[in-house]
Amino acid sequence: MRTSVRLIVDSDGGIDDAAALWWLCRNPDVDLVAVTAVGGSVPAAQAAINLRFILEAAGAGHVPVFSGRDQTAPAPRTQRPVMIHGYDGLADLERKPPIHPPEAGKSVLDAFDELCRAGTSVLALGPMTNLGAGITSGALRPDGATLTFMGGSARAGGNARPTAEANIAHDPSAADVVLRTSWATPPRMVGLDVTHRATLTEREFGDLAASRTPAAKFLAGRLAYYGRHAGMLCAPGETPCHDLLAAMVCTDPTFVDAEIVDLQVDIGGGAAWGTTVADLRPVARRAHVSASAGDGNALGEGAAVQVGLDADVDRFRATFRSFVTLPIAK
Template identity: 30%
Template structure:
């Protein structure tokens, strides 16, 4: 399992590129995660799929298109599920605003591909070699679950899934559950049971990626173009988190991309994870056994600790490469 290391990071030219399908629901932190992926040569971004989540599907698709357009990237972007596998849609306007980007307007981007996300995911996987595609899920994982549940044989094409989902302690959407896991726990259960290597980036990890006024000022000082300026404006517009004592807010989703780009920034360990799909106040809670107390074999890599200064330095250096 990846962990803390004293080795110097490899230069970009020596790092292997990963073919990536990135599933998102922009969302303030999704926008920054997308820019980090598009600015990183380690990431061969084959497909972006979008679901409803932080805002409704129409808004998240428009936001994703705008983010891609501002970066000048050419990546297929496909709309997907507008609601979870069971139940109805619930957005998170309190954090992300009614428009999903905290009121920071971006120019419209190129239109999405006329297709369905689950179909597009399966098409990419069918053309891939076994164990060659990494799935990055920074939204409710409905699209990824639909793709794998309807053609389970394609799981052998997946190298790994990196999911920003869950918590081993308190939730941020309900007292028990993190937003992405709570939004579609059945979909998360499908991913955990799909037989693919899963890395979980939970609230405990993302709390260490704390956006503060000082860190935003340092990012602005990095220079860069419209993407970095927009990222700083978005971060500045997100309200401070009460969970963080009002000192700032966690930058959740870019942590999942950073795991691919700079794994040496993280400490991780094996764990067993399951998700509560029942009714009631525990719905969406991720039960994470870090010490083998429940007897279940490890089925995830759990990202536990982050070099936060290194993470924000990476963010500034990479986003400064974009237009």
């Protein structure tokens, strides 16, 4: 018997977010109950418009979009990724405005308060500004929910900064709040360690360009724009689609090999500000099984997080090809 995933997606409305949302909307095992917009690749207001446009194009115009927040807490200097997502977040291609605006009269905190109940999955595809605010205010009660997030890096370095991944670097304080919170299970981190491995190649882009499915028509030009620069830190000829992999992991964790490790977000304001520090030492790993390492080494003081360390690359690529050529009917 198939079990449907009841899902809230928090997104900053970029191109890989679009691929993730299209895939989720075409997945019969996903009950997408709401999407919340957060500032990141574009400001939150633009992200909300993008998300409505994406959902309506994907045949999911019934899913509400709630406008969320832009980061206001101190954070390291980062730049809008215009060369990757365009000025509007979706490659600046001509498009019609969405038919319906984002939800009026309700905030992102209202959405969390009403929708995030026991058994809900939360998928964070942008900075954690909304989630941090929801937890701090009490609107988001995560003890009965699960969290999968695209962000961070255990040993792959950074992209927005030398050691910091963009989503975490954009609002480290919010990420620290979210990851130190008691979720129903340790949060799943889909970071650069796996998104820079499970990539799109010439074959996937060829299938995308040749396909005439609605998903392919929507994504082809946008992913082509994205692919010009998004793969700078990947193997030659490969392009990550970070948020699409995170969406797949949210519905099926076996897309990656993960290990529960101690993870901290650097909120100290120095050169490593925004870095996710994963304690991969053998002594720290043993400490998750034994109450005490017993050998005098200092253990981490972070949160237990399921960190993706390797990915099923062939399966990711095959799933992408099937998605853009033979979309699953809801």
